Amino acid sequence: MQLLAWDEERADELRSEPACAPLLDAAHRASLQRFVVASLGMLHARTEQQGEDPGA
Numbered sequence: 001m002q003l004l005a006w007d008e009e010r011a012d013e014l015r016s017e018p019a020c021a022p023l024l025d026a027a028h029r030a031s032l033q034r035f036v037v038a039s040l041g042m043l044h045a046r047t048e049q050q051g052e053d054p055g056a
Helices: 002-014 026-052
Strands: none
Touching: 002 026
């Protein structure tokens, strides 16, 4: 999430310079956000499972 925030800040700073483009476009940013959300969801599910079954 820090990468996304950094890229948005960088894009804002570079808007005044037309030759510079943001590192991630909107589609890439959305894909990365979905990936992070899915990864965190899977990690959360795994830790919940381990909390219920310490032998796993």
